[in-house]
Amino acid sequence: MTLIGDGARLVDATTGRALEHDELVLQVTRVAEALSALPGGVLFARAGIDLTGILHYLAAFEGGRAVALLDPALSTGSVTELVERFRPGAVLTAPAAAPPPGYVAKDGHWVRQDPDGVLPHPDLALLLATSGSTGTPHLVKLSRRAVVANAHAIAEVLGIGPDEVAPTNLPPHYAYGTSVLNSHLARGATVVIEPSGLRERAFWEAVDRCGCTSLAAVPTHYEILRRNGFDPADHPRLRTLTQAGGRLRPELVAEFDAKMRAAGGGLYVMYGQTEAGPRMSTMPAELLARKPDSVGPAVPGGRFSIRHNDGSETTHPKISGEVVYRGPNVMMGYAEDEAGLALGDQLDGVLATGDLGYLDEDGFLFVTGRLKRMGTVYGNRISLDDLEQAVRTCAPEVGLVAAVPGDDRVVLFVEGLPGEACRSVSEALADRLHLHASGFDVRCTGTVPLLSSGKIDYQALTGEL
Known part of the structure; x- marks a missing residue:
């Protein structure tokens, strides 16, 4: 199972460098060979919106090395604490500070001196930190099957093909950003690496110059776009907006839905969690005006049910409770330390989301709140x-x-x-x-x-x- 489909390409908007499919595969293969020489165990990759971080991720995935994508903004102390808990074979693109005990600095990485470590479970491919903005991060364990299955499910519902071009305004260490990268490359599309963010003119210049066709954003981004007077008509090839990462308030759903339809495109409201690799549902743009409060039906291969306080589950419409998702993209479980990396699938494809909601008569999900927050x-x-x-x-x-x-x-x-x-x-x-x-x-x-x-x-x- 590969994430680099025929025709997939990366464009570095900062340097103008374009990695066409064959060169992309060659570069990924070369980096994978270098990673294979590192000590055993999971790899940590500090993955920002840059070509190096994305190549590290793709090379680890394609080369069969389990990799945890970390926010490069994490403090040295936080990275060191994670290193102590998980003893990775290496920290790629490590902090400039001196490495912790048991590691040496080499070629810009922290490399573990002890060649022996706990080998991750053979199904484990990707680890992403979750805890949102609070608490000590857990590492969500995603299998190769989960990552690939979700990439193709999302590509199917969004109609992603070789002519699609997506910018990286979401970082790869964030599950939604990883998903955009995966779903486009898996279907032979183009990903444009542009790190400045949608508040900056350079980002929008790259969107237009590279012919970006879609934009993925979270609710705070839509608030910013509204305040900045975003008009899709100013960007002729931009025909798809997707939204996940929390509930978008109804006024903005209506506003951006109308704007995109007027420009001949569509807004796709989505629902997901890191624990589901990450996307679980997509609201078809053509139905959004009819059901503006819904996040849509489950993605292909998945299904929802509603769990009651007594533990029973139902799919009957209009009955509220905890949202439960089943699908091939559900995580294997959490890892709290090095030993947890070796464990196999603990959830068997069933995820209790912690969200409250109900289904309607068409099987469309309405999320009404959180058990927490x-x-x-x-x-x-x-x-x-x-x-x-x-x-x-x-x-x-x-x-x-x-x-x-x-x-x-x-x-x-x-x-x-x-x-x-x-x-x-x-x-x-x-x-x-x-x-x-x-x-x-x-x-x-x-x-x-x-x-x-x-x-x-x-x-x-x-x-x-």
């Missing part, structure tokens, strides 16, 4: 996601909104909110939820911090409390 205000449990949406309703002119739990209260950081308006927003929330306004600490902020994936960095905000 809750706050407490004077003993009342409140969805933090719902609070963020409520602030946007009270003050539609604001930018990003981020809610984090405090001590029997919720703190809300709001972009673009005048300081004198904070009290009125607190009072509006209190009136809406029939609680005292002191339970809602609304703070104006210039910029809500984002992770490299484009998601809100809730951990950084928690550190400000």
Whole structure:
């Protein structure tokens, strides 16, 4: 099973270098040979939006080396802590600092001195960190079959073929970014490596110069696009927008759906988790106006059910509960340390998502909330996601909104909110939820911090409390 389909190519927009299919395969093969000489065990690859990181990933995958993709923004201390837990054969493109005990610096990598290590399970191909923006990351274990199956399932529902061109505005260490890369290369399409991000003119110049046909984005990106006056008509070849990484508020679904249809394209709302390699459903663009709150049916090969508190499951429409997904793209399990890498499949293709939702009569999924991401205000449990949406309703002119739990209260950081308006927003929330306004600490902020994936960095905000 390969991720490099016939005709697949990479274009480095920064240098102008294009790796056509044959050269791409040659480069991947050469890097794979170099990786095979490293000590046994998983490989860590600090994978940013650059050609080197992407080649490391593809070479490890094609060469049969299990690889964990790490955010290059992780501190040296965080990388060292992960190294101590998992004892990788090497850390590719390692931090500039001195390597931890048991490792030596060589050719820009940290290489383990001890040639013996725990060999990963032979099915294990890819590890991605998950914990969102909070907590110590777990490593999600994805088999080769899971990665390839999801790549082709997504390519099928989006109609990805050799003429498609996708930019890398999402980093490869983020599951959604990995999925964009996989689904395009597997079907012989082109991936454009452009690291500056969609706030920068250089990114959009590359989109137009390289003829990009699609753009993948998370909800915070759509907020930015709206504020910047994005118009798909300004980019003639851009005909597909996809959205995952959290719930997109209904106003933006309607707005971008209308914009894309007017330009002859479509918006595809998707639902996924890293644990599912990562995408589980896609809402067909042509049906979005009819079911704007749905994330669509399961991708080919997958299916949803709804689990009740007593453990029973149903597919009957309109019955709410925890969303359960079954499919070949479900992870093998989590790895907490080196020993966990050797374990085989622990889930048998069944993933309890931790999300709440229901199915309609057509089998389309509606996600209504999370079992987690809750706050407490004077003993009342409140969805933090719902609070963020409520602030946007009270003050539609604001930018990003981020809610984090405090001590029997919720703190809300709001972009673009005048300081004198904070009290009125607190009072509006209190009136809406029939609680005292002191339970809602609304703070104006210039910029809500984002992770490299484009998601809100809730951990950084928690550190400000």
